[in-house]
Amino acid sequence: xxxxxxxxxxxxxxxxxxxxxxxxxxxxGQGYIGQALGYADVLxxxxxxxxxxxxxxPQWELxxxxxxxxxxxxxAHYAALVEAGIISEAELDTYGCDxxxxxxxxxxxxxxxxxxxxxxxxxxxxxxxxxxxxxxHRGLQSFVYNSMSDGELDEGSTWEAAMSAAHHKLSNLICMxxxxxxxxxxxxxxxxxxxxxxxxxxxxxxxxxxINGNDxxxxxxAFDVARTLNEDRPRVILCDTLMGxxxxxxxxxxxxxxxxxxxxxxQQAIAILDESFMNGATP
Amino acid sequence: xxxxxEKKPRLTTSAMIASIxxxxxxxxxxxFGKALVELAQSRPEIVAMTADLGKYTDLHLFGxxxxxxxxxxxxxxxxxxxxxxxxxxxxxxxxxxxYAVFATRRAYDFIHQVIAEENLNVKICAALPGLTxxxxxxxxxxxxxxxxxxxxxxxxxxxxxxxxIEQAVPAIADHPGPVYMRLLRGSVPLVLDEYxxxxxxxxxxxxxxxxDVLIISTGLMTxxxxxxxxxxxxxxxxxxxLHVPTIKPLDEATILREAARPGRLVIVAExxxxxxxxxEAVATLLLRSRITPEFRQIALPDAFLxxxxxxxxxxxxxxxxxxxVQSIKAWL
Numbered sequence: 001x002x003x004x005x006x007x008x009x010x011x012x013x014x015x016x017x018x019x020x021x022x023x024x025x026x027x028x029g030q031g032y033i034g035q036a037l038g039y040a041d042v043l044x045x046x047x048x049x050x051x052x053x054x055x056x057x058p059q060w061e062l063x064x065x066x067x068x069x070x071x072x073x074x075x076a077h078y079a080a081l082v083e084a085g086i087i088s089e090a091e092l093d094t095y096g097c098d099x100x101x102x103x104x105x106x107x108x109x110x111x112x113x114x115x116x117x118x119x120x121x122x123x124x125x126x127x128x129x130x131x132x133x134x135x136x137h138r139g140l141q142s143f144v145y146n147s148m149s150d151g152e153l154d155e156g157s158t159w160e161a162a163m164s165a166a167h168h169k170l171s172n173l174i175c176m177x178x179x180x181x182x183x184x185x186x187x188x189x190x191x192x193x194x195x196x197x198x199x200x201x202x203x204x205x206x207x208x209x210x211i212n213g214n215d216x217x218x219x220x221x222a223f224d225v226a227r228t229l230n231e232d233r234p235r236v237i238l239c240d241t242l243m244g245x246x247x248x249x250x251x252x253x254x255x256x257x258x259x260x261x262x263x264x265x266x267q268q269a270i271a272i273l274d275e276s277f278m279n280g281a282t283p
Numbered sequence: 284x285x286x287x288x289e290k291k292p293r294l295t296t297s298a299m300i301a302s303i304x305x306x307x308x309x310x311x312x313x314x315f316g317k318a319l320v321e322l323a324q325s326r327p328e329i330v331a332m333t334a335d336l337g338k339y340t341d342l343h344l345f346g347x348x349x350x351x352x353x354x355x356x357x358x359x360x361x362x363x364x365x366x367x368x369x370x371x372x373x374x375x376x377x378x379x380x381x382y383a384v385f386a387t388r389r390a391y392d393f394i395h396q397v398i399a400e401e402n403l404n405v406k407i408c409a410a411l412p413g414l415t416x417x418x419x420x421x422x423x424x425x426x427x428x429x430x431x432x433x434x435x436x437x438x439x440x441x442x443x444x445x446x447x448i449e450q451a452v453p454a455i456a457d458h459p460g461p462v463y464m465r466l467l468r469g470s471v472p473l474v475l476d477e478y479x480x481x482x483x484x485x486x487x488x489x490x491x492x493x494x495d496v497l498i499i500s501t502g503l504m505t506x507x508x509x510x511x512x513x514x515x516x517x518x519x520x521x522x523x524x525l526h527v528p529t530i531k532p533l534d535e536a537t538i539l540r541e542a543a544r545p546g547r548l549v550i551v552a553e554x555x556x557x558x559x560x561x562x563e564a565v566a567t568l569l570l571r572s573r574i575t576p577e578f579r580q581i582a583l584p585d586a587f588l589x590x591x592x593x594x595x596x597x598x599x600x601x602x603x604x605x606x607x608v609q610s611i612k613a614w615l
Contacts, residue, residue, distance in 0.1 A: 126361060127365045127366065127369040129366045129369060133369070134371075134373025137352075137373075160359035161365070
């Protein structure tokens with residue numbers, strides 16, 4: 001990609017990811033846009049600060065692998081893939097359309113840079129354990145970044161994987177959990193409470209960091225620690241995020257797994273994002 | 284109660300790891316484990332994984348030979364299948380073992396979504412196929428083939444004996460894509476060396492020809508079919524046996540050719556439920572192709588099977604050699 005890309009600040013990266021997500025949402029008329037807005041800071045940090053990869057060669061064997069375990073976050077992930085230079089901005093127009101490489105749910109066989117098909121949920125961490133074991137067995141130094149939602153903490157397979165990762169001392173496995181406290185049937189504390197969450201991961205033998213997932217400096221610091229930690233434990237970053245972050249009227253909308261956005265609101269949201277960014281406000 | 288009445292001794296439930304070989308039958312020990320160890324010598328990308336059943340799937344032999352290539356995942360079958368997929372994505376060829384019941388029932392979505400949908404090079408090898416334990420329905424894999432047939436792109440193998448297993452291991456390792464193979468472990472019968480037979484992935488083979496009956500069989504039921512054929516000779520019934528070790532994809536051409544030969548009762552025999560296995564696969568194939576011989580199935584009933592001694596259960600459910608002979612005589 002051009003040097004322009006590399007000179008952008010992380011704040012600008014996050015703003016652009018939010019903006020691309022809103023554009024895709026407008027094409028579909030709906031989508032998991034609340035999640036995309038909430039998770040943009042984490043995605044920007046992962047792709048534009050922390051991970052090693054070659055944009056022009058998404059299959060580069062020595063790449064770090066980003067696993068989208070929460071397949072419905074594809075709308076957010078595609079935005080990050082554009083910002084990372086792996087797919088083109090123009091391709092976003094095909095989001096969710098027939099014969100598109102950008103389906104609504106992340107599919108490994110459809111999209112460059114999509115490592116797994118996470119639609120079923122609760123599978124990424126277990127796959128990540130296998131990839132991490134395999135990479136280490138082959139003497140490769142790459143990291144596996146498993147990105148998952150807090151809803152997936154309900155699935156038993158998550159905890160099988162968590163136990164196994166610690167048992168096998170997978171220091172090349174980093175897990176990010178988007179803790180926005182929302183899942184399909186409502187507030188996570190009412191559906192299947194997972195707190196105290198940090199304690200659970202600690203007890204499972206992981207190095208744990210719990211951060212404000214919308215404060216970029218905190219996110220960056222956490223990713224740096226996760227990557228450079230000199231311990232033979234896997235590492236998890238619990239990211240407390242706000243659904244709809246960056247667009248106040250969406251932040252305040254009744255909290256839904258699938259946020260309602262009326263047709264004119266997409267452009268209104270983009271305008272709000274643009275203005276915030278121009279004013280130098282960090283969302 | 285008369286003092287002279289003799290009580291018939293009750294057979295006890297066979298041990299989980301008991302061999303299914305009949306007394307005096309020729310056997311080979313741990314053909315799967317040994318074949319994998321041998322293959323691994325020249326194939327550094329082969330690794331082994333298990334969900335706490337390494338010892339019970341003969342995989343422990345691989346663990347002894349190549350400890351650094353052996354991955355214990357604990358009693359966690361969903362993790363096993365997902366991680367096997369991950370290993371394949373990292374450039375390795377994992378052989379992942381458990382019991383057939385657990386590998387299929389507990390981990391179905393993970394095989395479907397992680398392994399099969401991406402066509403990953405994982406070889407799932409699952410012991411205790413069908414009714415090979417008297418432990419009860421928790422361990423009797425009566426519908427595993429039906430479940431696995433529903434997964435696109437998955438190759439399914441049910442080997443007859445030690446020879447089939449030995450030869451299938453390198454064959455499935457060479458096949459580019461996911462495989463589900465049933466497994467016999469421990470002392471495994473050896474019968475196919477007396478027939479002019481070689482395992483070929485995707486191919487059905489006539490082991491013996493016969494005028495009156497054609498038994499299309501798979502897995503250990505091929506062994507039973509051959510015994511049945513020999514027994515029926517003394518009744519002047521001429522029985523042919525078509526061995527179908529690969530259930531998916533089905534060798535349609537061979538099956539159609541043999542089933543189309545006029546004048547034969549066609550029987551499909553499998554160590555699996557009537558529902559969704561080889562029998563139904565063959566039946567739909569024949570009907571689609573407008574081939575309609577007299578058709579019967581020898582298979583496990585659509586029921587939760589009893590616990591008890593294996594010989595008793597095999598008789599009860601019609602899959603012992605004696606029961607097969609009786610059934611066929613009744614049908615003729």
